[in-house]
Amino acid sequence: MRTIFNATSPKLLGICLRVLKDREEAEDALQDVFVSVWQRASSFDPAKASAITWLATIARNRSIDRLRSRKQQRFSAPLEDGLEIPDDAPDAFTLAADGQGRQQLKGCIAELENRAQSMIRAAFFDGLAYSQLAERAGVPLGTLKGWMRRGLRQLRECLQK
Amino acid sequence: MNEAELLAAEYALRLLEGEELMEARRRSADDPAFPASVAEWEEHFAALYEDIEAEIPAPGTWEAIVRRLDGEANDASGSTVVVSLRRKLVRWQAGAIAASVAAVIMLALQLTPPDRSTIPAPVEKKQVAPLLLASLAGDQAPEALTVAFNPESRELMITPARIAAPAGRVRELWLIAPGAAPVSLGLVNSAGIQRRQIPADLARGFQTGSTLALSDEPTGGSPTGQPTGAVLASGSLSQV
Numbered sequence: 562m563r564t565i566f567n568a569t570s571p572k573l574l575g576i577c578l579r580v581l582k583d584r585e586e587a588e589d590a591l592q593d594v595f596v597s598v599w600q601r602a603s604s605f606d607p608a609k610a611s612a613i614t615w616l617a618t619i620a621r622n623r624s625i626d627r628l629r630s631r632k633q634q635r636f637s638a639p640l641e642d643g644l645e646i647p648d649d650a651p652d653a654f655t656l657a658a659d660g661q662g663r664q665q666l667k668g669c670i671a672e673l674e675n676r677a678q679s680m681i682r683a684a685f686f687d688g689l690a691y692s693q694l695a696e697r698a699g700v701p702l703g704t705l706k707g708w709m710r711r712g713l714r715q716l717r718e719c720l721q722k
Numbered sequence: 723m724n725e726a727e728l729l730a731a732e733y734a735l736r737l738l739e740g741e742e743l744m745e746a747r748r749r750s751a752d753d754p755a756f757p758a759s760v761a762e763w764e765e766h767f768a769a770l771y772e773d774i775e776a777e778i779p780a781p782g783t784w785e786a787i788v789r790r791l792d793g794e795a796n797d798a799s800g801s802t803v804v805v806s807l808r809r810k811l812v813r814w815q816a817g818a819i820a821a822s823v824a825a826v827i828m829l830a831l832q833l834t835p836p837d838r839s840t841i842p843a844p845v846e847k848k849q850v851a852p853l854l855l856a857s858l859a860g861d862q863a864p865e866a867l868t869v870a871f872n873p874e875s876r877e878l879m880i881t882p883a884r885i886a887a888p889a890g891r892v893r894e895l896w897l898i899a900p901g902a903a904p905v906s907l908g909l910v911n912s913a914g915i916q917r918r919q920i921p922a923d924l925a926r927g928f929q930t931g932s933t934l935a936l937s938d939e940p941t942g943g944s945p946t947g948q949p950t951g952a953v954l955a956s957g958s959l960s961q962v
Contacts, residue, residue, distance in 0.1 A: 566784050566787070567784075570779050570783065570784075571776035571777055571778055571779065572774070572776045574776070574777040574778075575776045575777045576774050576775045576776050578777055579774050583812045584732045585745060588779060588780055588783060591783060592783065592786055592790060593781060595787045596787060596790050596791060599791055613768070614765050614768040615762060617768060618764050618768070619737075622736070625736050633943050650886065657871045662913050664769075665769075666766045666767070666769040666770070667769050667770075669891075670770075677956075681735070682770070684735045684736070684737055685735060685767055685770050686770070686773075686774070688736060689737075689880070690737055690738065691732075691738065691739060692739060694737075695796065710728060712733075713723075713728060713731045713732070714723050714728065716731075717723040717727065717731070719723070720766060
């Protein structure tokens with residue numbers, strides 16, 4: 562277990578920090594992640610998800626749970642904050658990834674119009690729900706949902722090519 | 723893309739709130755295709771994790787996690803035997819994940835800083851009689867419950883996950899030794915860890931290869947002494 566911790570915790574902490582934007586809270590969330598991984602190890606199904614995706618998804622979900630349980634939600638990060646330059650050095654996550662599939666997703670996101678790209682990134686990296694995305698974009702909830710759903714449909718079409 | 727796939731994408735991204743979120747959760751429980759679709763989207767979106775920079779956790783993070791796991795294993799209400807059962811269970815679960823991700827870890831190890839920590843393992847080394855464990859699963863209940871049995875103390879520990887019963891129905895646990903008829907181990911609820919002391923004659927049925935099954939029964943349990951309702955989940959015992 563410690564081996565797994567050493568090998569994966571930096572990336573998982575990066576994910577927690579990306580969502581929570583608060584070092585101390587991200588460290589707490591990281592602990593939740595490993596306690597949760599330990600408790601739910603038997604539910605991991607290699608046929609359904611790669612181990613790394615499973616771990617990363619738990620990290621993102623635990624962080625979003627924390628984010629949403631905050632009494633005062635913070636919307637400090639700008640919408641475009643999702644665009645980060647990837648590290649050149651491959652890590653366990655990159656290597657574990659099915660390279661072609663991963664590039665396909667990124668390629669498909671890049672094909673979307675800028676607005677849809679930003680929304681998907683803000684949802685994914687900042688853990689924003691529909692209402693928060695609408696608030697940030699300053700548009701009615703229904704309008705935003707329409708945008709997002711169109712973007713997701715286009716993404717799906719592209720992924721099926 | 724159909725509506726369910728769209729909902730799965732929204733659910734995976736965590737966009738949903740309120741009624742829409744409830745709907746997705748309902749579907750998640752009722753429709754086996756839905757969680758699969760969610761997992762597929764999660765796998766797609768996982769490509770984006772590559773864009774996140776790694777951060778080194780603060781010193782002492784691992785120790786803090788170990789303390790939390792030990793805290794759970796040492797739940798104040800437990801007897802010594804139960805504590806050792808829980809510890810075994812924790813260790814067994816850790817083993818399961820370790821095996822599952824071993825290949826990935828081998829890759830990862832080449833790229834992460836060497837292990838500088840000297841923290842002791844989170845579980846005690848004391849030898850206990852081989853524990854028997856069964857993980858019960860069924861079509862509608864992928865991880866219904868985990869059952870651990872200590873042959874030395876004849877103590878049974880049941881950790882239910884998803885076994886909620888509708889009104890008027892209960893869940894009954896059965897032991898089926900090879901070549902023998904099912905024997906009731908009593909009713910199981912979803913309230914938390916449950917412990918039973920097993921009589922010596924019944925304890926002999928707890929062996930590698932015996933099956934444990936969870937059935938749907940009327941309130942009060944099976945009136946016949948044999949399972950009368952559908953078998954919701956089953957699993958066989960194996961040594962830890």
